[in-house]
Amino acid sequence: MNNNWDETTHNNMPYIKQLAKQYPTIHAACTEVINLEAILNLPKGTEHFLSDIHGEYEAFIHVLSNASGVIRRKIDHIFDNTIREHEKRRLAMLIYYPEQILEKVKNEEKNLMEWYEITLHRLILVCREISSKYTRSKVRKALPKDFEYIIEELLHEQQREVNKQEYYDGIINTIIHINQAEHFMLAICGVIKRLAIDRLHIIGDIYDRGPGAHIILDKLRKHHAIDIQWGNHDIVWMGAAAGSPACIANTIRVSARYGNLSTIEEGYGINLLPLATFAMEYYKDDPCEQFNMVLTKRNNFSHKESALIRKIHKAITVIQFKLEGQLILRNPNFHMKERLLLDKINREEGTIHIEGKDYPLLDTYFPTIHPDHPYALTSEEQDVMKKLTQSYLNNEKLQKHTRFLFSKGSMYLKYNSNLLFHGCIPMDEKGSFAALTIGDASYDGKRLIDRIEILIRDYYFNQDNRLNNVDYFWYLWAGPHSPLFGKKKMATFERYFLEDSHIKKELKNSYYEHRNQEEKCIAILQEFGIVEEGAHIINGHVPVEVKKGESPIKANGKLLVIDGGLSEAYRHITGIAGYTLIYNSFGLLLVAHEKFETKKKAIDEEKDIVSSYKILEKNNVRLRVKNTDIGEELKEEIKGLKMLLRAYYKGIIKEK
Structure with a gap:
């Protein structure tokens, strides 16, 4: 035992010498060991899990506060x-x-x-x-x-x-x-x-649909202990901040669709006047009927305001389709040529040819699309996008929020035997991990997720690398093997211009079928090095259709989905207003929330959000800090301090 201790101490001398600077006496080291040993026996701190906030800042702040x-x-x-x-x-x-x-x-x-x-x-x-x-x-x-x-x-x-x-x-x-x-x-x-709450977990999608993503991020930046797993709606804003024109167009289009251009104009102070001027010129006499806002109770615009928003909405959508077409053409490795649709339009017939069939278009007015060069921006569109790109790149608040998402965020997180990620681990029909070619190599499973994170961090922070590689941000937003998107196609064009419901359908990745099987969830956990019996996968992204009897608890409790509809835009699908999770020293608690109306009503009527609770797991023995990831870190610190004490006792290091 003593020889082992001596050898261990000798092999760790650089670390021990650093510890000696912090604990220069035997008394100081002993005191810290006693302190850390005591902390190990305290109850585990409470973890709070939220997902898919989608700009609903009042409901989010209330759930955070209570x-x-x-x-x-x-x-x-x-x-x-x-x-x-x-x-x-x-x-x-x-x-x-x-x-x-x-x-x-x-x-x-x-x-x-x-x-x-x-x-x-x-x-x-x-x-x-x-x-x-x-x-x-x-x-x-x-x-x-x-x-x-x-x-x-x-x-x-x-x-x-x-x-x-x-x-x-x-x-x-x-x-x-x-x-x-x-x-x-x-x-x-x-x-x-x-x-x-000891730690807050945000499992993706802070942005879009609701009016206050910027308010939420300001709130989160002040939180004492937080981690974020990026969602597809976060990554498209991060791509926009990195200067991806396609991502920028998407953020504006989605904001216009949900009547939330104020997030861009007032929240971030980005000037949309060049786009509005362009839209008024080219779509002046176009009613843009297919570009109505998704109706929510908040959208109380005048007729004139609504008309302008529709024109902006159509203008940026057409620009987006062009930019995405260019992006797909220059990235054949994305395997997305089937999403090149503008060149499939038959103007004379007013139809488009998709998947071997002609579909009538609901809108045939495309004044800026050249029949021979459908993906080329006009000079005016180029000017609009140049100004918007500079505005996004130079916007101090947006860049501050994006850096925060990078500093506190990741593609996934392993924490206290749980695996947290927003969307999916791409799978094929047989339930094997699906591969994506990046550069000259093929990646799947954990290797794919790790590789993607390295790439996008490099593409944001390495200025020299940005120009040719920000396209990967867009792929994560809409690509068929994106772990954040998790669908075979994003049917944006079809939703705007076609009536046939079949062609609008967005088929989910096979992960969403296989995640109902316990053995597949265990295989995913093992892929990420999590082998504990009580481990879980915790997801967001796809709303739980409570109205149809769907449960957020999958695979005999191995997987939990906590996107239950915090966003007002999803409540007609879900029937509730969101799921959250609480994980404390006694066990795991699923919380289902009813609709939160407004902060004003909550205060005036002193009415808390109505929530119901389901105990998913109850610990037979109360969990302590020693049972957590932080506990493992403390044990390593204690181990190092004991080596320091050994060095003091042996005279290898002298007290100061």
């Missing part, structure tokens, strides 16, 4: 039958929206000082309960500097210490009488929300 019901369940547990239901409801809403609820209270409460006193005591109880599974050091780091000492004192109040009761009561009374109650409440509500 931690998918974690905070309300804590309130119910603490106060049980000791306070009334409306008091529990107000306390919860105060934690979610402290500024707005405090304004209401000041207008409604007759004895405000008494309300402050009662509520402060209740908030401290909630905060104490939520913080109880963390070390004092971790809690201290979460405390706002202005009230750090006071909150820490109150959180560690010992109710049995009669001699200190007046001391604690005195703190509360002083806070109230020096007019700091509101500021203190804001601070402690923030601490509760921060400590309720």
Whole structure:
């Protein structure tokens, strides 16, 4: 044993010397070992999983604030039958929206000082309960500097210490009488929300459809512990930020389709006037009837505004088809020639030839498409795209958000025995991993996903490499073997211009059939090096059709789908407003959310989102930090510290 220790210590001397700089004495190293060993025995932190937010910032912020019901369940547990239901409801809403609820209270409460006193005591109880599974050091780091000492004192109040009761009561009374109650409440509500969730997982698709993706990203950038698995709607915006004209056109088209051009114009400050001017000139007398917005309750545009948006919508869509055609032609390795459709249009007959059949077109007005060169941009279209590309490339806020997506994001994540990815692992009909040729090599399974991530990181950050390679961002958005798209084709042209429902159908990758089989899910997990018995795959991307009886739980619980329709545009398909997951020390909980109407209504009526809960797995023994990935890292740190102690005891390293 001693010889092994000596050999291990000798082989790790560079690492041990670095540790000695941080822990220069035996006492310092021993103290840290004791601290880390203690942390290993704390309960596992709560993980919160969300997917497919699609710009629905009000619903997202509410679900983030209430931690998918974690905070309300804590309130119910603490106060049980000791306070009334409306008091529990107000306390919860105060934690979610402290500024707005405090304004209401000041207008409604007759004895405000008494309300402050009662509520402060209740908030401290909630905060104490939520913080109880963390070390004092971790809690201290979460405390706002202005009230750090006071909150820490109150959180560690010992109710049995009669001699200190007046001391604690005195703190509360002083806070109230020096007019700091509101500021203190804001601070402690923030601490509760921060400590309720130890880590947030976003499994793709922050962008598109809803009006506030930029607001969501601003919120996420402030989160204390977050990871993001990119979705196809994220990657197309990342490609746009990298300067891909095809991706830029797609972001504008989708925004126009859902009436969310304000995200581009107001959220990011990108000037769409050149495009609008071009659209008004070339589609002036065209009603653009096939380019109506997808109706949502939010879209309250005037007739004139709607007409302009339709023209912008058609103009950028035609430009997009041209750009995509150019991209497909210069990338024969994408194997997407069947998506070259503009040259299949028969203007005289008003038809298009697709898959061996002629289909009548619903719109035959194409003033900018040259019959002999259908994929060539006109000089005016080139000018519009040049200006838009420069605007995207030089937009500080968009680039900041994109760098955040790169720094916190990835194609997939292995975390605490779960495999998180947005779309799919491409498969063939037999259930084998489907290969994609990149350069001179063929990749499948984990190798494919890893290779794609290396490529797109290089194409974004390596300026010299961008020009000829940003096309891969678009392929991930719409390519048949893209793990983020997961379908054989994106039938954009067909949806706009054809009536036949069959030709509009987008067939899913075989993964979506095989993911229902437990053995296939186990094979995927093993491909990514996850062999633990309680492992899961966690997906988003494809809405769960609850209305048709579909379950988000697949393959006997090995795979979980949490895209249940947070986006308003999907609710007619799903029937609910989203699934989320909570994974705490007691087990795994699936949360189904009913529709969230508006922030204003939630505050005015003090109405929380209605959610139902299903326990997927309940641990026989409560999970501890030592059972997690962080626990494994701490064990390695402890191992290194023990080697350092050995070096100190042997005199190999001297104390400072």
